[in-house]
Amino acid sequence: MDEMDLMKKLSDVPSPSPEAYDRARAVLETAVAEPVDTVVRPKRWFSWPRAGVAAVGAAAVAATVVMGVTGGSAPTGTSTEAASPVVESPLVKLASEVKAAAAQPGDSSLVIATKTAPDNSRHVYYTLYTDKGQIFTGDSTTLASSVTRNDDQATPYNAKVMAAAREAANGDVEKARIAMITAANNALGVGLDPAAADKAWADTQAEVAETFRKLGKEVPAPRPRPTGKELENRINNHLWSNATYALVVGAANTEVRAGVLKLLATIKEVTVGETDLDGQRVLTITASPDILGGNASAVLTLNADNGLPIRDEVFPAKDSPQPSKHAVVSYESSRVSLADVAAGKI
Amino acid sequence: MSSDAELIGRSLRGDTSAFVEVIRRHETAIGNYLARRVGRQAAEDVLGDVWVAAYESRATYDRSYPEARPWLYGVALNRLRRHWRSEPAEQPAPDLTRLAHDWDPWPAVDARVDVQAPLRRALARLKPEEREVLGLVAWEDLTVAEAGRVLDIPAGTARRLLHQARKALREAPEVAALLQVPTT
Incomplete structure (x- = not known):
């Protein structure tokens, strides 16, 4: 007998019960079963995992809808409800400057996101978005192998949000706006005629009910269609969520960045300020709790000269019974060469 | 039988049942690992968190490794660290960064x-x-x-x-x- 044999004598402990394994799997199945958007798309940086873990029940589904990750909600009834003109905004001006700037070298956008979790642990996440539309992810040690293995993580959702951003930069902003709002799905019925919008709403309600049935959970009562301001807030929630997602995936792509700026400028509940941060001129883009589900506001800080994201910060909403936790993500963006990344030179 | 890596790849392409299959294969090993470290009750409390954390980070799984069990231990260990850190403390920790590094x-x-x-x-x-x-x-x-x-x-x-x-x-x-x- 040696010390390893002694160690093994300490290994016998009461295991979790079979029911505990069932419960844990049910939690996972709930997370997996959330509509396709959450499956194929990296989670929002401000959506901490625990919020998803607790997502068993109608309230949780409603919350994720508002956060714009499930997208299932109310139809507009008319396309005009989604329409919002581009107002003169510092963001539009900046978008024009970004678009007019000299072409940057390289063939890919690299965004390095650093998130400090509530427990102060740091998480660094690299996202490489190529001009061809591929997406590679990892960290400083795994990104190169992701590229060499051609482990492209781009999904149809990614393609849609990036196409919508490019459309906003180069073409019809209103068309791009609808495309960005509906990138995950169009349960809201944006841009559809009333009959088609009704069907989109009903189909989504049926999907939600079916998901709960599959999980053996009580099916939540159908939710009434939001109308008026609530509907507008949900539409803008989708626009904010999808557009800012596009930005943090492909910030160093000029078209994507310019398009996102123009789209954010169409949201009335977004305010733009200008200040200094560590000696550089920055724009602060603030989204009110109205379009973030009521529990948080968000401040996206951009370099005022080139529009590159610097920081995304979430603040708890004062009046919310369940305010979100404060969260910060910092970004560094640059143009790089895919070949250099593959060669481990980044 | 598909390897864990293949199932994770299918999961990333939208096959919602593939990842659950990976978990079924390793849930007992990971459950016992947790129980050895925090006891049965706490292990039962965090097990669902571990699965969701693994699911959310599956895109970072290095699929050159066919078996995911070591990776799942790593995910479980990270969740355990958070679990301990998130337990209410009687006194606020003066320096959370240091606390995180010294966590034991x-x-x-x-x-x-x-x-x-x-x-x-x-x-x-x-x-x-x-x-x-x-x-x-x-x-x-x-x-x-x-x-x-x-x-x-x-x-x-x-x-x-x-x-x-x-x-x-x-x-x-x-x-x-x-x-x-x-x-x-």
Whole structure:
């Protein structure tokens, strides 16, 4: 007998019960079963995992809808409800400057996101978005192998949000706006005629009910269609969520960045300020709790000269019974060469 | 039968059942791992968190490794660290960054595992990373290289840590007595 044999004598402990394994799997199945958007798309940086873990029940589904990750909600009834003109905004001006700037070298956008979790642990996440539309992810040690293995993580959702951003930069902003709002799905019925919008709403309600049935959970009562301001807030929630997602995936792509700026400028509940941060001129883009589900506001800080994201910060909403936790993500963006990344030179 | 890596790949392409299958394969091993470290009740509390954390980070799984069990141990260990850190403290920690780096679950483990007291005392004197490698190899039947994967350290480093841990245990008087070998 040696010390390893002694160690093994300490290994016998009461295991979790079979029911505990069932419960844990049910939690996972709930997370997996959330509509396709959450499956194929990296989670929002401000959506901490625990919020998803607790997502068993109608309230949780409603919350994720508002956060714009499930997208299932109310139809507009008319396309005009989604329409919002581009107002003169510092963001539009900046978008024009970004678009007019000299072409940057390289063939890919690299965004390095650093998130400090509530427990102060740091998480660094690299996202490489190529001009061809591929997406590679990892960290400083795994990104190169992701590229060499051609482990492209781009999904149809990614393609849609990036196409919508490019459309906003180069073409019809209103068309791009609808495309960005509906990138995950169009349960809201944006841009559809009333009959088609009704069907989109009903189909989504049926999907939600079916998901709960599959999980053996009580099916939540159908939710009434939001109308008026609530509907507008949900539409803008989708626009904010999808557009800012596009930005943090492909910030160093000029078209994507310019398009996102123009789209954010169409949201009335977004305010733009200008200040200094560590000696550089920055724009602060603030989204009110109205379009973030009521529990948080968000401040996206951009370099005022080139529009590159610097920081995304979430603040708890004062009046919310369940305010979100404060969260910060910092970004560094640059143009790089895919070949250099593959060669481990980044 | 599909490898874990293949199932994770299918999961990333939208097959919602594939990842659950991966979890079914390894849930007992991971559940026991958690129970050995935090006790049965706490293990049951965090198990669902571990699965969701693994699911959310599956895009980072290196699919050149067919079996996901070592990776799941790593996810579980990270969730355990958060679990401990999130437990209410009587006094606010003055420096959370330092606390995170100095975090060490093993005294809690020692208190819960009420057998072989001499061995527990000797284990308590090991460095945290030595104990973790030792536990992964002795209790979870991982190879040293796999333990390195769990802890995100090179296999050579894991090997050195295991060697140090075993040597320290052998040379501990109370363990030497158990083994009935001289301590010199």
